Amino acid sequence: KIIILDFGSQYTQLIARAVREAHVYCEILPFSKEIKFDETVKGIILSGSPFSVNDANAPEVNVMNLTQHTPVLGVCYGAQLTAKQFGGKVERSNKREYGRAILHQQKEDALLKNLLPASQVWMSHGDSILELPQGFEVLATTDSIPVAAFKQSAIGNQQSANTANGQLPTANALYGLQFHPEVYHSIEGKKILRNFLVNICGCKQDWTPAHFITDTIEALQKRIGSEQVVMAISGGVDSTVAATLISRAIGENLHCIFVDNGVLRKDEYETVLATYKKLGLNVKGIDAKEDFYKKLKGKSDPEKKRKVIGKLFIDIFQKEAKKFKGVTLLGQGTIYPDVIESVSVHGPSVTIKSHHNVGGLPKKMHLSLVEPLRSLFKDEVRKVGLELGIPEELISRHPFPGPGLAIRILGEVTEEKVDLLQRADDIYVKALKEHKLYATVWQAGAILLPVKSVGVMGDERTYEFTVALRAVTSVDGMTADWAHLPYDFLARVSNEIINSVRGINRVVYDISSKPPATIEWE
């Protein structure tokens, strides 16, 4: 595996994903964490950072020590830190460099092998490396900076050591890149990273979904043995893939629970349950619609609705789980972004992201967790899911909030309103799929507004509800833009909703981005 030491760059996860895409397993660690070196660690990548290496509180690691174990590649801040520690000069340059630059290769090297003569790379730095340390050489420049890529020339050669400066040659290869090979606009960045992984670290490119599945099933069988596992599944990608893996490992000893909370999408309970059965999951469906409607009665505050739904879900889950005798483990679909320890950009302090997995964790139950997807990014979960034979339709589903349609019905939730919204939402989502727009947006849904307005149908005056349609493009849900769906498409959906859902006589489209709006209305 490769270890990526994070100095707080916004791009660190992109490095990890690029490494994984090259079929090499990697893990992100905060820079301050001690690496446990063993024969599985093949290389280290130092990330970028919002800090300058010359800041008083700049995050540091001892690069020399790291190179005693494996090859090291510094990216941006990581490269500057390397240059500075070995005696080079890194300073705020009068020319800050952001955006595209063309790489001019100065020297043949395994790291830059098979690149085009003028390869576009992406820069984002205020400081520049003005002078390299002794014993280092420039591999590439750009028009505006003298050092865009470098390496230490004398690996493990004590004779050429510049001992006067206290600089010993490193035992393993040491490279630095001033640009960001991990970002999309560094056209051959992934090739450079692959060169580092394969040519320099000697990694085998065997991190594939098929391998992951075999290894994980084996590991699950070892870990679980003859014990019993209970798990809540939601119809979402993560819980479905996790449950399928556990089920392949232990079969009927996995007990899945799927709850109808009354605020799922139209027909979702039935179709998802049928898919689960087809996948061979040992699943129990619980129709708890009425319980949820009862508890939601009279509640119109969004946070109260969330709490009511969360608590009732846990109560039902606990009650059902107790019916399976001898359960000691709890399965969960936690994925890697939920557990990465991130470096706060407001100071080199380390915080752990709170994780917000569907269903919440019934702590009182005293069960140990089984989380087979803890090491995967979302796109890897999808690939594993497809390899497991889970239908494409389920794998490519948009995210859907735990409290479901309850937070898309503004104000009090009633069974009648759920029915109205389910029908409008279903028309919208089906149309998105039919017009091949579903995959182009990150999330979409209809929202029932607590607003009635006047309309006219035939000779009759109507006074009915309004539905807002929402569709956004996003990468992670943290920021989002409203999707520019074609007018023709919106016209057709509006027509169909108003003509076929009695109770709705007006449709509007939400054109707000996040921030300052949020994706959901509540």
Ligand code: XMP
């Ligand atoms: P917002 O509305 O905050 O939503 O822009 C961002 C993403 O989070 C989802 N979301 C939730 N998911 N429980 C969930 O499981 C919730 O209470 C909740 N609220 C928002 C939302 O659907 C979007 O994907």
